[in-house]
Amino acid sequence: MRRPWHLTKIGSAGLLLEPSEGLDPSAGLDYVEDLVRVLLASDSRYLYYDVKDVAVIDPVYYQWLLQLERSCRLLGTVLVILHMRPETAFALGRDLDGPISFSCAQSLDRPPV
Amino acid sequence: MENEGAIQALLIAQLQLKIGTLTETIEKRGRDIFGDRNLMSLDEITDASVEFLELIVAVLQSPEPLQARGPAFMALTRFISEIAQQILVRGGDMEQFLRYIMFMQRLFLESLEERADMSFSEARAVLLLLATLFNEMMLSVFHTYLDEREETIRAQQDELKQTSTPITSIWDGVLTLPIIGTLDSQRALVIMERLLTKIESERARAVVMDVTGVQTVDSQVAHHLIQMTRAVRLMGASAILTGIRPDIARALTSLDIELTDVTTRATLSDGLKEAFRLMNIEVREKPV
Numbered sequence: 512m513r514r515p516w517h518l519t520k521i522g523s524a525g526l527l528l529e530p531s532e533g534l535d536p537s538a539g540l541d542y543v544e545d546l547v548r549v550l551l552a553s554d555s556r557y558l559y560y561d562v563k564d565v566a567v568i569d570p571v572y573y574q575w576l577l578q579l580e581r582s583c584r585l586l587g588t589v590l591v592i593l594h595m596r597p598e599t600a601f602a603l604g605r606d607l608d609g610p611i612s613f614s615c616a617q618s619l620d621r622p623p624v
Numbered sequence: 625m626e627n628e629g630a631i632q633a634l635l636i637a638q639l640q641l642k643i644g645t646l647t648e649t650i651e652k653r654g655r656d657i658f659g660d661r662n663l664m665s666l667d668e669i670t671d672a673s674v675e676f677l678e679l680i681v682a683v684l685q686s687p688e689p690l691q692a693r694g695p696a697f698m699a700l701t702r703f704i705s706e707i708a709q710q711i712l713v714r715g716g717d718m719e720q721f722l723r724y725i726m727f728m729q730r731l732f733l734e735s736l737e738e739r740a741d742m743s744f745s746e747a748r749a750v751l752l753l754l755a756t757l758f759n760e761m762m763l764s765v766f767h768t769y770l771d772e773r774e775e776t777i778r779a780q781q782d783e784l785k786q787t788s789t790p791i792t793s794i795w796d797g798v799l800t801l802p803i804i805g806t807l808d809s810q811r812a813l814v815i816m817e818r819l820l821t822k823i824e825s826e827r828a829r830a831v832v833m834d835v836t837g838v839q840t841v842d843s844q845v846a847h848h849l850i851q852m853t854r855a856v857r858l859m860g861a862s863a864i865l866t867g868i869r870p871d872i873a874r875a876l877t878s879l880d881i882e883l884t885d886v887t888t889r890a891t892l893s894d895g896l897k898e899a900f901r902l903m904n905i906e907v908r909e910k911p912v
Contacts, residue, residue, distance in 0.1 A: 595858050597820035604816065604855025610885035617827060617860035624829050624862050624902040 515542070518549060521619060524556040527593075530565065539575035543582045550586055558583055559619060563594035568603045580613040591616050591623065631749045632684045634739075635732075639681055642735045647673050650728055657724055663716040672707060676728075679703055683757065690756050701764040708768040718769045722762055729758040789815045791822045797829040798899045799861075800892070804837030812848035816855055823859045830899035831856050834892045836867030846875040853886050862887065862902055866895035 515534035519527040526549070534542075550558060560579070562568065568576070576592065583590040590613045595603075614623045639646065654669040664672070679700040683689045686696040704725075711721055732754055736742065742750070789811075794800045801819060823831065833852065838845065853863035865888045868876070876883065889895040900907055 592858070593860075595860070597817070597824050597859065600820050600855045600858035601817055603858055604851050607851070607854050608881065610882050611854060611857055615858050615860045617824075617829070621827065621829065621860065623860055 514545065520553065521557075521559060524554075525559060525619075526550065526553055526555040526557070527559045527561060527619070529561045532564075536572040536575035539578045542575075543578060546579070547582055547586065550583070550588055555588055557589050557591055559591050559593050559616075561593045562599065563596065566596070566599060568595075568599055570606060573603065573606070576613060589614060593618065631746065631753060632689060634742075634746070635736075635750060635753070636681055636684050638736055638739065639677065639684075639732075643677060646731060646735060647677055649731060650676065653724065653727055657720055658711070658716070661716070663711050663714050675703060680757075689753065690760075692760070697760070701760060704761045704764045705768045708765045709772065712769065712772050718765060722765055725758060725761050725765065729754060785811075785814055789818065791819055793822075793826050793828070794832075794896070795900070795905070797827065797903060798896070799823065799826060799828045799831045800834065800896070801831060802834045802837060802892070805839060807835075807838050807841075807845045807848060809844065809848065812845070812852070816848075816852050819852065820855055820859055823856065823861050828861050830862045830864065830902050832864045832866055832892065832895040832899050834867045834895065835865065835872060836869075836892065838867075838872070841869075841872045841875045843875055843879055846872065846879055847881075850876075850879070850881060850883070850886060857885065862899070864889055864895045864898050866890065866892050 513533075515531050517529045517531065519529070521527050528546075558579075560576070565572070576590075580590045592613055592615045594617070595615060616623045651670055651673040654664070654673060655666060658664040659666055659669060679696070682696040683694075683700050686694050688694055689697065691697060708718065708721055712718065733751070736747075736750060788805055789801065789803065792800050799819070799822060801815070803815065807815075819831065822828065833849070835841075835849065849865060853865060856863035863886070865886060868888055868890070887898065889898050897907075
């Protein structure tokens with residue numbers, strides 16, 4: 512099965528995930544097992560999820576990110592959302608009704624404070 | 625109804641007959657009203673008086689003088705609008721300009737007085753034609769006035785938006801946002817949009833939002849503040865809320881939402897210290 516993302520090793524403890532257009536956030540649970548396997552094999556402490564090409568993070572997409580964050584937490588991996596656009600943050604910030612459980616960073620060289 | 629062509633011809637003939645006196649009277653009145661207050665120069669008044677009469681004649685010569693989309697009619701209303709705009713820009717009074725137009729209308733009617741051969745129906749047709757023409761001119765002035773007012777209000781609102789929420793980069797990567805006045809939904813959205821764009825452009829990593837100057841805080845305002853802090857976090861920066869008064873604290877707690885991810889400090893100064901701490905910046909007094 513072709514995975515709807517591209518993974519790149521970042522340093523010794525990081526993995527960069529760039530979702531492709533084919534990613535279906537409503538099928539998030541189907542992806543989790545596959546990703547967990549990759550994370551275990553790579554022994555990564557950080558999973559960087561790049562959303563620079565994701566224009567809208569709707570509730571369905573947000574749920575997928577939460578599922579991913581919970582899976583990462585089970586493995587002791589930190590999920591960091593990268594490159595969120597202002598307009599995406601604006602729309603998502605208005606939809607949220609609880610704290611954000613994942614970390615966010617502007618780029619790989621600027622970790623969250 | 626009286627033959628329109630004949631009425632127009634009658635008016636044109638009368639205007640041409642009296643053109644010298646009319647121009648002189650209009651010009652003199654214009655100097656009295658606008659010249660003394662430097663709203664128009666004497667040359668401008670002379671040129672405007674001549675052009676006005678030429679445009680009136682052009683309208684009367686057109687096949688349908690009161691056709692609003694006719695080129696002659698549009699040229700006349702555009703001319704009046706331009707003069708009105710010029711007077712407004714120079715600080716003039718629109719009421720006086722409107723009275724000036726009414727004066728010209730009366731002058732036209734008075735110039736027809738000596739036409740004793742005019743029948744009642746002719747006089748009525750002339751009056752109707754002139755009244756319609758001058759009413760349209762006054763409407764043009766009114767529209768110009770409204771447009772100018774709306775433009776002024778829009779400019780003031782834009783300026784107010786900019787100045788009421790100054791987002792300042794106080795240190796590399798640290799932004800401050802003092803919110804002053806009333807924070808309604810519309811303003812909150814404008815601030816949030818500007819703040820997120822600024823975080824991206826400045827690559828800011830900490831934002832200190834000071835609400836000391838927010839006058840009233842209800843649950844809706846508190847909700848906006850929380851939304852803002854979360855949106856800041858989504859951009860990869862930390863939001864620190866400062867200046868929380870008892871009423872704000874009450875509004876925030878009454879919301880019954882999770883606040884564990886919201887960093888707060890009592891004062892702007894404490895907020896800045898927290899921002900520096902987050903970024904591993906140490907500010908120390910220099911030993912003397």
